[in-house]
Amino acid sequence: MEELKKKIEKLLLKVQRPSRYIGGEVGSVVKDKDKVDVRFAFCFPDTYEVGMSHLGMKILYGLKNARENWWCERVFMPEEDYNKLMRENDIPLYALESLDPIKDFDFIGFTLMYELSYNNVLEMLDLAGVPVLAKDRTELTPLVIAGGPCACNPEPMADFFDLFILGEGEEVNVELLELYERMKPLKPTKQEFLREAAKLEGVYVPSFYDVDYNEDGTVKSITPNVPEAPARVKKRVIKDFDKVYYPEGFVVPFTQIVHDRAVVEVLRGCIRGCRFCQAGFIYRPFREKSIDTIKNETKSLCEQTGYEEVSLSSLSTSDYTEINKLLENLVEYTDGEQINLSLPSLRIDNFSEELLEKIKSVRKSGLTFAPESGTQRLRDVINKNITEDEIMRTCRTAFEGGYSTVKLYFMLGLPEETLEDVEGIAKLAQKVLDLYYETPKEKRGKSVQISVSTATFVPKPFTPFEFEPQATPEEIKEKQEHLFKSLTSRKIRLSTHQSYTSILEAVLARGDRRLGKAIYTAWKKGCYLDGWDEHFKADKWQEAFEECGLDTSFYAHRRRSYDEIAPWSHLDYLVSHEFFVRENKKAHQAVTTRNCKEGCSGCGIKCEYGGVYCGKR
């Protein structure tokens, strides 16, 4: 593709940070395209800086490229300046390794991380010259597929994809590509291939299901229309997590990205069961890697990338069963190599002095905690099992250790929330501030800053709150104003979120197939890069919903009954519906549920999936 490369190079000096659009990074895999049988374009529906920070892409990129005759390449959403130039100069969306147009690939695979990136999928397909609607793509290739957390309710995106991958991708991606490699020489039709693919556990082909609706707009039934499609599609789980594929190296970008460091995954799943948290349920069960595996992966990654920082990734790193032993082992290596070890995702309750000491040896910066709500009662409602004492104890340790900026994350609009709970946020922030002033001067840092950040709660599928209505914009506004009035110190800074993006997120998160039309219409009106405030066009989205005869409050602000058929009810994420109902009822009574470590609460996951605490009552 010399011709295309020349065209690209002519434009690169006219755009910001051009190194994002030309590849050539250390660790990027270049193969001879005449010697590969399957070409896969891994598309991340957001900019390079965001996408390159995504761990899932690094894993699946390495996994596929480990096969000699498969070639997986990276594709990101170009920024507006380059998007415009590409369109003006007839440059189709291309992959960064070969600079070949992705429309000629066998697979175009997206990862769906976030509802507000959905429209980027349409924009990228269009930029690639590929019809955005699955029904308009009649040839076998390119097969447009998706996975990632949002695939747990992919219904709003059903019109655009040929198939979805549910759950963890390390095994099923290989199975799918192997199937394709076997069938490709037989020149199957797309339908023939999809029918075979539907037999794989974790593969969901949306066109093989008919959805009927009740008069009130709720789902009446979801029925398979081919024999290969199972009535319920199960998500995939890696049973032996310690042996799962992990890349020995990453692609090392030139430009600075969001998480510019080596990342090692230490555990998957979460024992906590916070009722608002989708990740806490869809990644179950809780599995860990052994210390040896983690250490080897850390070493190998640091050596290949040359990064000066390595971060341990998980939903809650301090829940690692042997966290202190793990850190001792790792610090021994990282200190010797002058590498920083960073630990995001720590829980307040088990944040020990010792642990703090270990991360502090790196660099003293801010601490971030997420109490999520301001009062104990509301924390019990959401099953965020931490107490005010624990928060205070941790903050004291932190202040005495010289930390002076504390970020506190909260949610507004939670079920059962009252104005008293909102005031509780202000009170809690004030208490943390008072604690700083009580800390002896010689121990504490120079000047204190407490940041209070509130997000609007978005009910998500596969959580105990999937039945809950989202608070209306009026309610949120009232609460935000109330919180603002309750804060009195200038040392406490408040930031809040835009409300329409939260509504859109809520609509898409629990939406059904009819929303595909609204997504398409909004995209036609120029809506994409919706996750970026400067690009978000609330009015265009509203127009799109109205033109399609869809009511956002039906999806976002309606309480759903326990026996309503959810648009995602044919997808099985292994945690049972009964458990969610039970948890929802307990939430309204402000009764907490113990975590998996304390004892099994019967979420429905079977022991065979390898969970550390599964079946231990």
Place this chain on the structure above:
Amino acid sequence: MANAEPKNVNLRLERFEYRAVFSKTGRAKYISHLDLMRAFQRVFKRAHLPIWHTQGFNPHVYIMFPLALPLGTDSRVEIMDFALTEDIPYGEVLERMNAQTPVGLEIVSVSKPEHKHTDITAAEYVARLKTDKSVHEVAELFGKFMALDKIEIEKRTKKKTINLVDIKPHITVLDSKELEDSFEVTLRLPCGSSFNLNVNVVIDTFCERYGIEISEIYTERTKILMANGENFI
């Protein structure tokens, strides 16, 4: 400079000075100056070369580029200074670095720094452009351009006001050629601590003045020079 002792006695480590000449071509020409710093930092780390860190409050890897290369310009004569905490032979440093560089970045030589950065006064560039006009026409226009008494450009000062600067006396044309499909010119332009003139500024000013539309451009820095006209090493 070579024997300067770090301020912090506890961290005092012996340092050995190196100067590398490297090339930055192809895909690598789109790496910005800031990103280049990071890229080399990682090269050292991957090569297990014991890079010397600055000894201040917040130690960082000591790598220094005396002269920034404009984004998009190729070069085979770029200079990078760094220090190691061990005395490793030049040839070995070169080999170990080259085993780790990304496509388009290559170490050409490693040696002892001889001259001071402030000795750099000029650089030479080749610019090759394809335009909407015939090669001959562009060549003639360029002759006219260089025959002007004054070539004034707007330059933003640090105070954000705009000054008019005459760049004419700073441009030395060493050669110009009419190639088959493009016009090529070799220029010597001032650079270093006192006055810098970017090759792209010269070309853009030229094209703007005569309404020339560039369809393709190749620029390369070919020499980094000292006041006496010798190569900087």
